[in-house]
Amino acid sequence: MPDKAQEFDVIVVGGGPGGSTCASFCSKAGLKTLLLEASKFPRDKVCGDAISGKSIGILRELGIEAEMQNILHGRVNGVLLSSPKGTLLEVPIPQTFKDRESYGYCSRRMVYDNFLFQHAKKLAVTMEEFRVTDLVREGSQVVGVKGLDLKTRQEKEFRAKMVVGADGANSVVAMKTGLHEVDPNHSCIALRAYYEGITGMKNLIEIHFLEEVLPGYFWIFPLENGLANVGVGMITHDLRKSNKKLEEALNNAIQSKLFRERFKDAKLIAPIRGWTLPFGSKHRKCYGNGFVLLGDAASLIDPFSGEGIGNAMTSGRTAARIIKQAFEAGDFSEAFLKKYDATLWQEIGPELQTSLMLQKVGRNTMLLNMIISKAAKNKHLRDLISGMLVNEVPKKTLADPLFLLKVLVS
Numbered sequence: 001m002p003d004k005a006q007e008f009d010v011i012v013v014g015g016g017p018g019g020s021t022c023a024s025f026c027s028k029a030g031l032k033t034l035l036l037e038a039s040k041f042p043r044d045k046v047c048g049d050a051i052s053g054k055s056i057g058i059l060r061e062l063g064i065e066a067e068m069q070n071i072l073h074g075r076v077n078g079v080l081l082s083s084p085k086g087t088l089l090e091v092p093i094p095q096t097f098k099d100r101e102s103y104g105y106c107s108r109r110m111v112y113d114n115f116l117f118q119h120a121k122k123l124a125v126t127m128e129e130f131r132v133t134d135l136v137r138e139g140s141q142v143v144g145v146k147g148l149d150l151k152t153r154q155e156k157e158f159r160a161k162m163v164v165g166a167d168g169a170n171s172v173v174a175m176k177t178g179l180h181e182v183d184p185n186h187s188c189i190a191l192r193a194y195y196e197g198i199t200g201m202k203n204l205i206e207i208h209f210l211e212e213v214l215p216g217y218f219w220i221f222p223l224e225n226g227l228a229n230v231g232v233g234m235i236t237h238d239l240r241k242s243n244k245k246l247e248e249a250l251n252n253a254i255q256s257k258l259f260r261e262r263f264k265d266a267k268l269i270a271p272i273r274g275w276t277l278p279f280g281s282k283h284r285k286c287y288g289n290g291f292v293l294l295g296d297a298a299s300l301i302d303p304f305s306g307e308g309i310g311n312a313m314t315s316g317r318t319a320a321r322i323i324k325q326a327f328e329a330g331d332f333s334e335a336f337l338k339k340y341d342a343t344l345w346q347e348i349g350p351e352l353q354t355s356l357m358l359q360k361v362g363r364n365t366m367l368l369n370m371i372i373s374k375a376a377k378n379k380h381l382r383d384l385i386s387g388m389l390v391n392e393v394p395k396k397t398l399a400d401p402l403f404l405l406k407v408l409v410s
């Protein structure tokens with residue numbers, strides 16, 4: 001029999017970037033918050049480890065931006081792209097943005113997620129090694145969760161007015177509320193490997209549209225002390241259709257003309273691991289009576305860049321705001337929580353739609369060849385891509401068919 005249920009205002013399931021952010025903001029808003037996590041931190045998460053400006057903005061709001069400097073990370077000063085026919089294009093991030101020094105970060109999730117979780121731990125009640133297995137309901141209202149304490153093997157139940165599903169791509173909360181879906185056209189499968197000793201690393205995020213991995217891409221992201229995150233990803237539907245094996249594609253990329261010399265003395269230092277990326281190119285419902293979903297549980301990953309940490313943290317912050325309003329209104333109904341979906345999609349929806357258009361460009365070999373070789377010669381186009389890296393220039397410009405046409409005929 002489970003113990004007598006403990007009561008909270010909010011239960012957050014999952015202590016990744018979305019859940020830790022949401023638990024921190026809920027606690028700051030004065031709500032008694034419980035954060036439940038199946039693993040024990042520090043824990044690994046399969047990822048490219050690139051942390052965008054969007055995430056840094058939220059760290060700033062949480063008051064921990066400066067502390068980010070103290071955790072292990074690689075500094076990113078720009079992007080290196082290559083086209084299927086092998087043209088290389090280096091685009092720097094502008095040195096300053098809005099009077100701040102601007103550069104990007106790559107930080108292993110073992111490090112970055114632990115940083116976020118430990119911050120949440122200072123504010124909320126946290127429990128690691130607790131796997132949520134089901135929801136507690138009263139009629140149609142979600143009023144808590146049950147699960148297994150993995151240390152004691154004891155079943156436990158916790159109750160709250162609000163349950164937040166931040167438990168990733170295979171979210172139990174999404175499954176138990178009937179909102180989980182894997183759409184092969186709106187998801188990607190990717191592999192990640194950690195290497196040391198790759199030569200020619202220049203603090204650049206490298207994205208290579210190689211023949212060997214098309215219609216996907218091959219990446220090399222710089223980490224601390226000469227380490228690199230290397231991977232390959234492809235839209236699930238494309239992968240099935242192409243009959244490609246991702247691990248084979250990854251090896252072919254490493255052995256390709258452009259890379260074999262750079263990987264000559266490189267050493268794989270951990271097993272290659274794969275995971276699914278649920279894309280936000282399809283708007284999935286993310287709320288109901290007494291609960292909301294965020295991050296990968298709500299399918300919010302950028303369908304062009306594969307970036308999901310920023311949107312997970314954004315949705316965590318937005319959810320906390322709306323949950324606070326639900327407490328003020330004393331209303332935890334689906335009708336009230338629809339506001340979360342509306343507010344979130346107003347904020348991230350247009351960018352996700354633009355990224356879907358860019359994704360289509362990225363799957364067109366001819367367009368990729370033309371744009372990358374034009375940009376290699378055209379400063380205006382390079383400046384545009386550079387501005388986009390700090391959100392100064394809306395991505396929309398680059399996805400605009402008229403703009404693309406002008407570039408191609410210029």
Ligand SMILES: Cc1cc2nc3c(=O)[nH]c(=O)nc-3n(C[C@H](O)[C@H](O)[C@H](O)COP(=O)(O)OP(=O)(O)OC[C@H]3O[C@@H](n4cnc5c(N)ncnc54)[C@H](O)[C@@H]3O)c2cc1C
Pocket residue numbers: 013014015016017018019036037038039045046047048049050051052130131132133166167168169170171172190191192231274275276277294295296297301306307308309310312
């Ligand atoms: C190969 C790959 C490369 C990627 N590259 C990038 C990148 O470079 N940059 C970027 O921004 N994004 C990247 N992403 C996407 C990014 O990893 C996710 O979008 C991000 O982790 C989502 O955060 P989250 O908090 O929603 O979920 P997660 O980070 O998945 O966290 C969910 C947490 O919930 C816990 N949990 C799960 N089930 C339960 C349960 N039943 N009970 C309790 N706890 C549970 C898990 O242990 C986990 O800690 C990549 C993804 C992949 C697969």
